[in-house]
Amino acid sequence: xxxxxxxxxxxFILAILLVLILLLNLYPVASSRGTMFQEKRSSLTSQASxxxxxxxxxxRLTEEEVSRIIGALDxxxxxxxxxxxxxxxxxxxxxxxxxxxxxxxxxxxxxxxxQTALTGTDFISSVAVPIAARExxxxxxxxxxxxxxxxxxxxxxxxxxxxLSLMIGALVLLLAMTFSWLVLRRLNDLTRSMxxxxxxxxxYRHEVTGSDEISELxxxxxxxxxxxxxxxxxxxxxxxxxxxxLKTPLASIRLLSDSILQTEDMDPGxxxxxxTDIRTExxxxxxxxxxxxxxxxxxxxxQAVPEPVDLKQVALDTLSALAPLARDRRVSLAxxxxxxxVVMASREDMERIVFNLVENAVKYNVPNGSVTVRLSxxxxxxxxxxxxxxxxxxxxxxxxxxxxxYRVDKARSRQSGGSGLGLSIVHDAVxxxxxxxxxxxxxxQGSVFIVSFPRPTSEETxx
Ligand SMILES: Nc1ncnc2c1ncn2[C@@H]1O[C@H](COP(=O)(O)OP(=O)(O)OP(=O)(O)O)[C@@H](O)[C@H]1O
Ligand SMILES: [Mg+2]
Numbered sequence: 001x002x003x004x005x006x007x008x009x010x011x012f013i014l015a016i017l018l019v020l021i022l023l024l025n026l027y028p029v030a031s032s033r034g035t036m037f038q039e040k041r042s043s044l045t046s047q048a049s050x051x052x053x054x055x056x057x058x059x060r061l062t063e064e065e066v067s068r069i070i071g072a073l074d075x076x077x078x079x080x081x082x083x084x085x086x087x088x089x090x091x092x093x094x095x096x097x098x099x100x101x102x103x104x105x106x107x108x109x110x111x112x113x114x115q116t117a118l119t120g121t122d123f124i125s126s127v128a129v130p131i132a133a134r135e136x137x138x139x140x141x142x143x144x145x146x147x148x149x150x151x152x153x154x155x156x157x158x159x160x161x162x163x164l165s166l167m168i169g170a171l172v173l174l175l176a177m178t179f180s181w182l183v184l185r186r187l188n189d190l191t192r193s194m195x196x197x198x199x200x201x202x203x204y205r206h207e208v209t210g211s212d213e214i215s216e217l218x219x220x221x222x223x224x225x226x227x228x229x230x231x232x233x234x235x236x237x238x239x240x241x242x243x244x245x246l247k248t249p250l251a252s253i254r255l256l257s258d259s260i261l262q263t264e265d266m267d268p269g270x271x272x273x274x275x276t277d278i279r280t281e282x283x284x285x286x287x288x289x290x291x292x293x294x295x296x297x298x299x300x301x302x303q304a305v306p307e308p309v310d311l312k313q314v315a316l317d318t319l320s321a322l323a324p325l326a327r328d329r330r331v332s333l334a335x336x337x338x339x340x341x342v343v344m345a346s347r348e349d350m351e352r353i354v355f356n357l358v359e360n361a362v363k364y365n366v367p368n369g370s371v372t373v374r375l376s377x378x379x380x381x382x383x384x385x386x387x388x389x390x391x392x393x394x395x396x397x398x399x400x401x402x403x404x405x406y407r408v409d410k411a412r413s414r415q416s417g418g419s420g421l422g423l424s425i426v427h428d429a430v431x432x433x434x435x436x437x438x439x440x441x442x443x444x445q446g447s448v449f450i451v452s453f454p455r456p457t458s459e460e461t462x463x
Pocket of ligand 2: 356359360418422423
């Protein structure tokens with residue numbers, strides 16, 4: 001893959017270079033050629049006209065007369081000069097060069113003919129003009145010139161441009177190759193780091209240099225790896241916590257059943273007591289595994305289709321479901337519930353949230369304590385608060401209580417059958433619906449949990 005990017009890049013640069021070099025080599029010569037031809041034409045034609053009017057002067061044109069006149073004129077730059085009489089017979093012809101016969105014919109008809117050509121080392125121009133005397137057309141004069149100096153100059157310029165453009169081309173190509181090598185080397189390094197991380201070494205970090213797009217990419221990759229590492233650590237902790245949580249009740253069950261099996265003639269009262277304990281432990285196992293299942297379902301983002309849920313109804317149902325537990329603990333339940341507090345959610349999730357919060361408020365309360373559930377809403381949000389007058393949560397534990405398996409007082413919580421999963425379920429469910437949860441102090445004692453959900457629009461609820 002890397003080779004193919006380099007290949008494409010170099011190919012691209014080569015194509016641009018080719019176009020540039022061609023333009024550089026062809027355009028200046030092509031554009032100056034036109035002007036040079038034009039200039040040649042006017043200078044040659046005016047010189048030819050001067051010769052022609054000089055030859056129109058004498059009575060008669062003889063070879064000596066023509067030689068004399070031409071000798072008097074300064075015509076050294078011409079390679080061939082030819083003078084014809086009106087019939088087309090040569091009167092004077094000196095030098096070398098080739099005239100096109102049709103040009104001479106044109107001049108004998110009274111018109112001017114001009115030709116020019118640039119071929120390698122030769123820049124050939126020829127002109128033929130009529131000689132018009134007072135009595136009429138007397139003949140024609142033709143001049144032939146090969147401007148080798150100018151041709152050589154042009155050739156040199158062309159060569160220099162060619163050499164220069166080749167040098168520039170080579171330099172650009174070299175720079176492009178170095179650049180692509182540098183860029184691709186960094187990409188290769190990044191790819192190597194990626195395979196290291198993909199191989200399972202989540203602690204590995206790519207060394208970021210510079211501050212360009214590749215560095216940004218590397219930075220993003222490092223951030224991703226960090227998240228991966230954190231996730232992996234969380235997953236491991238979760239698995240080890242979960243196994244530990246399951247191991248403890250299983251060990252008790254085993255111990256209890258071993259005792260029953262190994263003790264002969266155990267009195268029925270003790271057997272019953274042990275079996276009751278086994279029952280309690282298996283209840284705990286069941287509750288824990290149920291909660292684990294709920295959490296794993298939430299992790300998988302399997303969400304029921306949201307429907308409008310009236311939180312007042314959910315709160316009332318929860319309060320009556322928990323009334324026996326509250327009575328047991330001698331905790332009184334109170335509520336202040338506004339009507340019309342509706343959120344878009346699954347009813348089951350809302351029940352889970354309210355139930356866990358109120359259950360905690362009752363469980364971690366004191367005899368003769370109270371629990372108050374409040375429900376209200378403003379323009380943007382629906383607020384649910386659960387206050388208790390219980391044991392409260394120490395400041396330093398508040399950050400952790402939403403973590404899976406976290407319990408402030410392990411002994412007390414376990415004794416009350418807690419697995420430390422309730423609040424993490426609440427937290428995950430609340431955030432899944434775009435809500436937030438806070439915990440604070442209740443005065444003079446106890447805790448208060450405040451949950452806020454975004455208030456749905458009437459279009460969403462259809463009410
Ligand atoms: N209202 C509260 N007052 C005092 N402490 C609380 C309150 N709610 C929760 N806690 C503390 O936070 C811990 C975590 O609560 P969470 O509901 O997650 O677990 P749990 O109640 O122990 O077990 P589970 O809810 O899974 O049966 C509890 O063990 C408890 O120590
Ligand atoms: Mg709980």
